[in-house]
Amino acid sequence: MNSHTPSNDNSVGTPVIAAVIDPLEDPHRMSAPAGLSTGHAARSTVVKRTKVRYAILLMLFLVTAINVGDRAALSITGAAITAQLHISSVTLGYMFSAFAWAYVLGQLPGGLLLDRFGSVKVYGISLLLWSVITALQGMVGFLSASFAVGSLFALRFLLGLIESPVYPANSRLVGAWFPTKERGLATVIFNSSMYLSIALLAPMMGLIAHKVSWEAVYWVMGGLGIVASAVWFKLVKTPQGHPLVNAAELRHIEEGGGIKEIDTPGKKPRRKPSLKDLRVLLRNPMMWSIYLGKYCDTSLQYFFITWFPVYLVKYRGLNIMEAGALAAIPAVCGLLGALCGGAVCDVLLRRGVSLTLARKIPLVCGMTMGGTLLLCNFTTSMTLVTVLMSIAIFGKGVVAVDWTLVTDTAPPEIAGMAGGLFNMFGNISGIVTPVVIGYVVLLTGSFEGAMYLVAGHAFLGALAFLSMGKIHRLSLSAQT
Numbered sequence: 001m002n003s004h005t006p007s008n009d010n011s012v013g014t015p016v017i018a019a020v021i022d023p024l025e026d027p028h029r030m031s032a033p034a035g036l037s038t039g040h041a042a043r044s045t046v047v048k049r050t051k052v053r054y055a056i057l058l059m060l061f062l063v064t065a066i067n068v069g070d071r072a073a074l075s076i077t078g079a080a081i082t083a084q085l086h087i088s089s090v091t092l093g094y095m096f097s098a099f100a101w102a103y104v105l106g107q108l109p110g111g112l113l114l115d116r117f118g119s120v121k122v123y124g125i126s127l128l129l130w131s132v133i134t135a136l137q138g139m140v141g142f143l144s145a146s147f148a149v150g151s152l153f154a155l156r157f158l159l160g161l162i163e164s165p166v167y168p169a170n171s172r173l174v175g176a177w178f179p180t181k182e183r184g185l186a187t188v189i190f191n192s193s194m195y196l197s198i199a200l201l202a203p204m205m206g207l208i209a210h211k212v213s214w215e216a217v218y219w220v221m222g223g224l225g226i227v228a229s230a231v232w233f234k235l236v237k238t239p240q241g242h243p244l245v246n247a248a249e250l251r252h253i254e255e256g257g258g259i260k261e262i263d264t265p266g267k268k269p270r271r272k273p274s275l276k277d278l279r280v281l282l283r284n285p286m287m288w289s290i291y292l293g294k295y296c297d298t299s300l301q302y303f304f305i306t307w308f309p310v311y312l313v314k315y316r317g318l319n320i321m322e323a324g325a326l327a328a329i330p331a332v333c334g335l336l337g338a339l340c341g342g343a344v345c346d347v348l349l350r351r352g353v354s355l356t357l358a359r360k361i362p363l364v365c366g367m368t369m370g371g372t373l374l375l376c377n378f379t380t381s382m383t384l385v386t387v388l389m390s391i392a393i394f395g396k397g398v399v400a401v402d403w404t405l406v407t408d409t410a411p412p413e414i415a416g417m418a419g420g421l422f423n424m425f426g427n428i429s430g431i432v433t434p435v436v437i438g439y440v441v442l443l444t445g446s447f448e449g450a451m452y453l454v455a456g457h458a459f460l461g462a463l464a465f466l467s468m469g470k471i472h473r474l475s476l477s478a479q480t
Contacts, residue, residue, distance in 0.1 A: 048248070049246060049248030049249040049251075049252055050244060050245055050246045050248070050249045051249070052242055052244050052245045052249060053177040053178055053186075053239075053249065053253070055235070056173065056177050056236060057174070057177070057178075057186055057189055057190065059231070059232065059235060059236055060170050060173060060174070060189075060190040060193075061189055061190050061192075061193045061196070062193070062228065063123075063127060063228055063232065064166065064167075064170060064190050064191075064193040064194070064197075065193040065194070065196050065197040065200075065201065066127075066131075066197070066201075066221070066224055066225050066228055067127075067130070067163060067166050067193075067197075068193060068194040068197040068198070068305065069197040069198075069201040069202075069205070069221055069224075070130060070131070070134045070159065070163075070221050070222075070225065071099055071159065071160075071163065071305065072197065072198065072201075072202065072205075072305040072306075073134070073137070073205060073217050073218055073221055074095060074096060074099075074156065074306070075096070075305055075306045075307070075308065075309045075310065076202055076205040076206055076209060076217060076309055076323075077205070077209050077214035077217055077218075078092055078096075078306075078309070078310050079309075079310060079313045079314065079323075080209055080214040081152075081214060084141065084145075084214075085145045085148055085149055086145060087149060088442065089438045089441045089442050090435075090438045090439060090442050091149065091438075092310070092438060093434045093435045093436075093437060093438020093439070094153070094434075094435060094438070095149075095152060095153055095156055096156075096302075096306040096307075096434035096435075096438075097430065097431045097432075097434045097435045098153045098154075098156040098157045098160065099156045099157070099159055099160035099430070100160060100302070100427050100428075100430030100431040100434070101157060101160065101431055102156075102157040102158065102159070102160030102161035102164070103160035103161070103163060103164050103423075103427050103430060104160075104424050104427045104428055104430070104431060105161065105164075106160065106161045106162075106163075106164025106165070107164050107168070107420035107421065107423050107424035107427070108275060108278075108417060108420050108421065108424060109164075109420075110122075110164040110165035110168065110416075110420055111165070111168050111414075111416040111417035111418070111419055111420025111421070112275065112416065112417055112420075113165060113416070114165055114168055114169055114172060114415075114416030114417075114419075114420075115413075115414060115415070115416040115417055118238070119165075119169040119172045119173050119176075119416070120173075120236050120237060120238060122165050122169060123165065123166065123169040123173075123232070123236075124229060124232045124233050124236070126162055126163065126164075126165050126166065126169075127225060127228060127229040127232055128225075128226065128229035129162045130159055130162040130163050130225065131221075131222045131223075131224070131225025131226045131228070131229060132222065132226070133155055133158050133159045133162060133222075134159065134218055134221050134222035134225060135218055135219055135221075135222025135223065135226075136155055136218075136222075137152060137155045137156070137159075137218040137222075138215040138216065138217070138218030138219045138222070139215070140152045140155070140215075141213070141214065141215040142215075164420070164423075165416075165420075167191075167403065167419065167423050168406075168415075168416050168417075168418075168419025168420045168422075168423060169416070169419075170190045170191075170403070171187070171403050171406045171407060171415070171419045172415050172416055172419065173236075174186045174187055174190065174403075174407070175406075175407040175415060176238060176239055176253075177239055177253060178253065178256075179252065179253055179255070179256020179257050180256055180257035180349070181256060181257075181346055181349050181350055182256070182346065183257075183346075183404055183407060184341075184342045184343075184344075184345030184346045184349070184358070184401055184404055185339070185342035185343055185345070185346050186342070187342060187400070187401060187403045187404045187407075188338040188339060188341055188342030188345075188397075188400040188401050189338070189339070189342065190403075191338060191400035191401075191403055192334065192335050192337075192338030192339060192342075192397060192400050194301070194305070194334070195331040195332065195333075195334035195335035195338065195393070195397060196331070196335055197331075198304070198305065198327055198328060198330075198331035198334075199328040199331035199332045199335065200328070201221075202309070202327050202328055202331065203321075203325045203327075203328050204220075205217045205220075205221070206309075206321045206322075206323065206325065207321055208220060209321075210319070210321040239253060275417070277411070277413070277414045277417065277476055278414070278417060278418075278421055280411065280474050280475070280476055281409075281410075281418060281421060281474065282421075284474060285469070286409070286468050286469050286470075286471065286472075287409065287474075289464050289465065289467045289468040289469070290402075290405050290409070290422070290464075290465075290468060291421075291422065291425035291426075292425075292460070292461070292464040293363065293367070293402065293461045293464035293465040293468075294402055294422055294423075294425055294426035295425050295426055295428060295429045295457075295461075296367065296429070296457040296458065296460050296461025296464060297367065297370075297396070297399050297402060297426065297461050298426035298427055298429045298430060299429040299432075299433045299453075299454055299457035299458075299461075300370050300373075300392070300393075300396045300454055300457065300458060301396065301430075302429060302430045302433045302434055303433060303437065303450070303454045304330070304334075304393060304396070306433075306434045306437075307434065307437050307447075307450065308327060308389075309323045309327055311447050311450075312326055312327065315446070315447045316382060316385065326382075326386060329386055329389075329390055330386070330389040330390045330392070330393040330394075331393065333390040333391070333393050333394040333397065334393040334394060334396055334397035335397060336394060336397065337366065337393070337394035337395060337396065337397025337398040337400075338397035338398065338400040339397075340362075340394075340397070340398060341362035341366060341397065341398035341399065341400055341401045342400070342401055344358075344361065344362050344398075345358050345359060345362060345401050345404065348361065355408060355471050356468070356469075356470050356471045359401065359404065359405065359408070359468075359471055360465060360466065360468065362398045362399070362401050363398075363399055363401065363402060363462075363465040364462050364465050364466050365395070365398060366395040366396065366397070366398030366399035367395065367399055367458050367459070367461040367462035367465060368395065368458070368459065368462045369391055369392065369394060369395025369396075369398070369458075370392050370393075370395040370396050370399070370455075370458035370461070371392070371395075371455040371456075371458035371459050371462075372388055372391045372392045372395070372455075373388055373389055373392035373451055373454060373455055373458075374451050374452060374455035375388050376388050376389065376451055377448045377451050377452075392458075395458075399461075402465075403419075403422075405422070405471065406418055406419045406422050408471050408472075408473065409471065409472065409473055409474055410473070410474065411473070411474055411475055411476045413476055414476070429457070433453070433454070433457075436453060437450040437453065440453065
């Protein structure tokens with residue numbers, strides 16, 4: 001069954017439902033003792049399906065929160081670094097974009113690695129390596145100013161390169177573990193971890209930078225990631241390879257449209273993925289609307305995780321600890337928006353609404369709400385700024401369902417590369433947005449132009465998602 005076709009299985013999305021399992025299919029089932037009646041024997045075959053997929057989702061959520069925290073650490077420590085190293089806003093903008101340059105370059109190779117070696121292994125190794133790189137960033141404060149700037153730029157570049165498989169891997173694992181009607185909420189849960197990261201980790205990082213030093217921020221975040229990598233290799237497996245999954249849960253995933261074989265250990269693919277396979281995506285008008293929408297969506301994200309704390313410190317007069325705490329309020333709204341967007345998607349699908357409409361409603365509405373940050377230019381009230389930013393980030397959170405579009409449209413054989421391409425187009429704005437904002441701030445001495453830039457991206461993104469047409473899965477056979 002294609003993942004974009006609504007399922008008639010009303011049990012999908014219900015956390016705990018008993019399923020009748022054939023004893024040959026489910027090793028967890030025990031035979032009925034001798035002497036029991038037929039009714040007793042029948043009841044003994046009833047086994048509740050396991051819920052391991054939720055444990056996998058929790059792990060994705062936590063690891064992605066650490067991931068976003070690592071890349072956002074520079075925004076929290078940026079004001080202190082510029083003061084210590086005597087660098088301009090433009091130089092800081094280039095440091096912000098160094099991550100995105102490498103992140104974009106690494107998307108397609110990272111996707112190819114995922115398709116060839118599987119998400120679990122590639123993700124775990126990436127997590128360990130990027131955590132080490134994060135910790136090393138805390139050492140640049142002991143270098144001379146000129147050498148420190150070059151070293152920090154290089155480490156940020158390496159961080160982006162190593163983190164490049166993360167979101168495509170998240171999408172693959174959710175596609176493997178969750179049926180279609182649960183996938184919207186599951187997707188936004190891992191995607192919304194950026195807001196938890198900012199809501200919880202940003203104040204923590206701000207406190208560490210204020211009370212200890214900005215260098216300590218990187219050491220703490222790197223240590224968290226190293227511990228998480230050990231947990232990852234212990235707990236995260238594929239559906240077929242996980243020892244705690246029973247046949248009832250596997251059937252629930254497969255019959256609901258989950259692509260549980262996408263990372264099956266030892267399963268030989270029908271064809272070896274190649275970068276040439278991406279032609280089927282690049283030749284499709286629907287995909288170009290999706291890529292433009294993702295580009296615009298990511299512009300809001302990069303403003304929020306790079307320049308927003310600097311905006312609060314340098315333009316609104318807060319100290320670094322106050323900025324970290326205040327940034328947590330819109331972040332909580334972003335988390336709520338993400339959960340709302342995913343829930344709306346899944347509820348609409350369960351009520352028989354088409355996949356296209358169920359995806360477009362939150363995407364278009366969320367991007368439109370993101371444009372409200374423009375109104376910050378017309379007030380001096382920090383309370384009103386906080387409210388407007390919270391509305392904008394709530395809308396940005398709703399748009400977190402955009403990663404479902406990868407699973408909805410990608411040929412399963414190249415799901416990793418399709419996710420990489422999607423993320424590559426989105427993160428081109430991670431190169432452009434921080435640098436352009438840096439020049440705007442330098443030339444005008446104000447953040448007003450930056451607000452116009454980011455809000456314009458939000459409205460353009462709404463139009464892009466509106467113009468997607470009918471959402472459908474593409475096939476590699478379309479190339480031939």
